[in-house]
Every structure is written in structure tokens, then in C-alpha cells.
Amino acid sequence: MTLSLQIAWLFLLPVPIACIAWTVTHEEIFKEPREFCVKCSKEGSLLKKKFFYLFTCEYCFSHYVTAAMLLLTNFKLLLPDWRGYIIAGFSLVWIANIYMSLYARIRxxxxxxxxxxxEKEEQLNNRK
Known part of the structure; x- marks a missing residue:
């Protein structure tokens, strides 16, 4: 894969990663499972707490989504061996989290x- 194609993948692949991580950790559709995970992340063994916490933190969860995407796409960055996976993994997580931060700011x-x-509509209605 050429360097320019790798760079394109580097900025496009984080879009679905960010989308999945944000949806699971913030959106209403996953509210009940997330509340269960929040509850479980506060009680029990350390391993149980950490396992359930990862479903409540977009940064933590984005690492697992990235790992799944790397397995799915076989994307490597800069190097053609296992080191390319590691570089790609951390790079994708970083960019996905930038995308999620921008999305949070826009929202x-x-x-x-x-x-x-x-508030302005209420003020106008109160004047009438």
C-alpha cells in the first residue's frame, strides 16, 4: 500500500471507529446497557470493574473498536509487519478521539x- 493510500486510510478509518465508540458510550440507544455497566464498574473485583468501565469511556472503548477494525481491514501503517499494526492502532485511536472531541464540541x-x-422565544412570548 502506498504512503498516500495509507494516509487516506489513516483519516478515513477513524470515522467508523469514532462513530461506534461514541454511540456505545453516549447515545440513548445504549442507555440501559451503559447504566448497567456504570453500576458494575463501581462494585466487585478489580477485573470486573475494569471490564465494565471500558463500555462507559469512549477513549477506552475506542481501543477495542480499533483492534477489531485492524483485524477486519488488515491495515498497517508505515511498516508491513506487526509493528505496522501497532503504529496503526495507536494512530487510529488518536485520530478517532480527535474526531469524537470535535463532535462533542459541535454538539x-x-x-x-x-x-x-x-430563552429568547420565551422572553418574546412573555412580552406579548
């Missing part, structure tokens, strides 16, 4: 705008 800005609009 926060949108939520703030919705609150501001609702």
Missing part, C-alpha cells in the same frame, strides 16, 4: 444555541 455548541433560542 455542545448546537445544544447551547437551542437553549439560547428557547
Amino acid at each position: 455542545m455548541d448546537i445544544k447551547k444555541e437551542k437553549i439560547d433560542i428557547a
